[in-house]
Amino acid sequence: MSDVQEFDAIIVGAGFAGVHQLIQFRKLGLKVRLLEAGGGLGGVWYWNNYPGARVDSENPIYQFSDPELYKDWNYSVKFPDWREIRQYFEYVDKKLDLSKDVSYNSRVVSAIWDESADRWTLTTEAGTVYRTQWFSLCVGIGSKYYIPPFKGIETFKGEIHHTSRWPKDYDVKGKRVGVVGTGSTGVQLIQDIAPLVDHLTVFQRTPNLSLPMRQEKLDLEEQKKLKDYLYPIQFGRRLQTFSGYLHDLDMKPTLETTLEERTLAYEDKWQKGGFHFWIGSYGDIFFNQEANDVAYAFWRDKTRARINDPEMKEKLAPMKSPHPFGVKRPSLEQSYFEVYNQPNVDLIDVNKNSIVEITPDGVRTSDGVEHKLDALMFATGFDMVTGGVTAIDIRGQDGIPIKEKWVDGVRSYLGLGSATYPNMFWIYGPQSPAAFSNGPSTIEFTSEWIADVIKHCRENNLSHVVAAKEAQDAWSEQLQQIASMGLWTGAKHSWYMGSNIEGKKVELLQFPGGVPVYYKAIMDSAAKGYEGWVFKKATTA
Structure with missing residues (x-):
């Protein structure tokens, strides 16, 4: 010492x-x-x-x-x-x-x-x-970080990694990859590697009520112009909004709006992307179940329109919400839902077919199926x-x-x-x-x-x-x-x-x-x- x-x-x-x-x-x-x-x-x-x-x-x-x-x-x-x-x-x-x-x-x-x-x-x-x-x-x-204590995990012959300890320069191309978890990390990982892998098997417990990111490139000259006069205002604004972002909750009760007003407001937030639809929309979604249901229905219909298979629609954006919208932090996605239209992607609902054990060659679920894998990635959070x-x-x-x-x-x-x-x-x-x-x-x-x-x-x-x-x-x-x-x-x-x-x-x-x-x-x-x-x-x- x-x-x-x-x-x-x-x-x-x-x-x-x-x-x-x-x-x-x-x-x-x-x-x-x-x-x-x-x-x-x-x-x-x-x-x-x-x-x-x-x-x-x-x-x-x-x-x-x-x-x-x-x-x-x-x-x-x-x-x-x-x-x-x-x-x-x-x-x-x-x-x-x-x-x-x-x-x-x-x-x-x-x-x-x-x-x-x-x-x-x-x-x-x-x-x-x-x-x-x-x-x-x-x-x-x-x-x-957290990895659930799955039976047989030590027997797996392929590579196992938690996402927070991703190996440097690790290449998933051509591999059969399993991803356990569909939180924010899982969403980001899945949409990025799906076009690269030979086959992707996703094990989902709860659908992620993800929102469109609407990524944008930033113009260098425009940033420079804004720094003198707008940045100080924007940084000051952070202390005045519910979430410390530049947009704020609208405290008008959802159900006091007309259908037309509400739909246009939702559409505006949706197109802006990021967390605008979550913490830049009507604030009563956090304590009024009926208001929450209205927001979820809008999210559901927007999302299901991007998914081809009827069974997959129900897994990813079920008609009945798996939990109140926004009480779990949504992920921001860019192509997540389109991933499940690919023929090389399977989505396993572990509520119906739970993970029984990790085998030397993959993951066995309660329906008796062994999902063969070369690599197993745990996006199981912290x-x-x-x-x-x-x-x-x-x-x-x-x-x-x-x-x-x-x-x-x-x-x-x-x-x-x-x-x-x-x-x-x-x-x-x-x-x-x-x-x-x-x-x-x-x-x-x-x-x-x-x-x-x-x-x-x-x-x-x-x-x-x-x-x-x-x-x-x-x-x-x-x-x-x-x-x-x-x-x-x-x-x-x-x-x-x-x-x-x-x-x-x-x-x-x-x-x-x-x-x-x-x-x-x-x-x-x-x-x-x-x-x-x-x-x-x-x-x-």
Whole structure:
């Protein structure tokens, strides 16, 4: 084990949140180190390089809002892929010389609080030990990947990969490929590899109610013109919309519109593409089942028109919705539904023909059929929202691991920190808006809030700050109350609710009240002297 390395602040994770936090901590003059499990910046965009991987937030808002960064950067398309986002992080790194404060290939396995010293001790997988006063978790919501424990998986003679660990330069051409899972990752992968493989077998549990992306190339000269006058307005607008995107929910009740008005509005959102039909349309789809049914019917009819086979229509866009529309994050697709018109593509509904076992030669389903495969790809997602936090053995003032505490439900205050874990914060994590929002929109103001509370402590000779239990219980209860007003529980297998992981507590894991409400809550706490937080005065030598 190496000697202990001392820092004012340690950040874990080098995606948008970790990079922004590093920039903020530098401004405070802190001695800071960012620990990253991977070999480069980018977070999910470092790990996810499977065919088709691309962001579903449209530009210009999927980047940092600092003019010094965006003035010299231009994306080529509205929805960039993983390669271009990696290039963006490389650009930011070079511009700000970030890597000098980053330790790559440094997976943190434990974080232990020392109450007598008001310090955290962090240990990496390699045995490197760090001590720090401030500890910021920027592990995101999708860092712990998940493969279901299928019988016989170890016997498969072909290649098995989870999409988040896609092999470099792996070629699927001419192979018989199986894909398990049709979430956002599955949709992106399937539509990209279907034209290349010899045969594709997709194992679907729940149809993905995907929306048309409407990808566009971006004009370089037009971007340059917009940066001076429009970009600042657009970045400012993010705090005013429900989801931190540039479009917002229409709060007029769906059923108070005429058929003609509603249809034209739906058609407009549909043609605009992206998430306009989801979080740019009528807001009552999230809590009014009848309004939700109307939206689903429009989606269904649009989608079925793209599918040739009647049986396939029912599998992919059933007449009756498999769950309320929009209570699971839709994927954005470009050619997904047309894939199933190809003769070399099979779609297995595992609700009717479940996966019994993985065999040496493929996958056997409950109807007795063995689907012969050369490669098996798991697009089975992640232990979302909480998994990246609970994967680390984090022990606070009472010595109890946070993983044990959250067995019966997540507890946080303002989606920023948790009682008995002083000086530890997280960004874009449990009980924050997280994936209910555009990532950078909420990441930036949350990161700035954390920097401000640290500055407050340093200026007032305070050695630690921790969420009060009463405040955290009230926040967690409020979140679940808001959730109970909506249709979220209508999705049987939803990572929003944690129900995609066997044995995980079923509860809404993210704040569903919208970005403006969340922003007001954390800023009100700060304005009232950080109401709901408990401070400890530093002892003088």
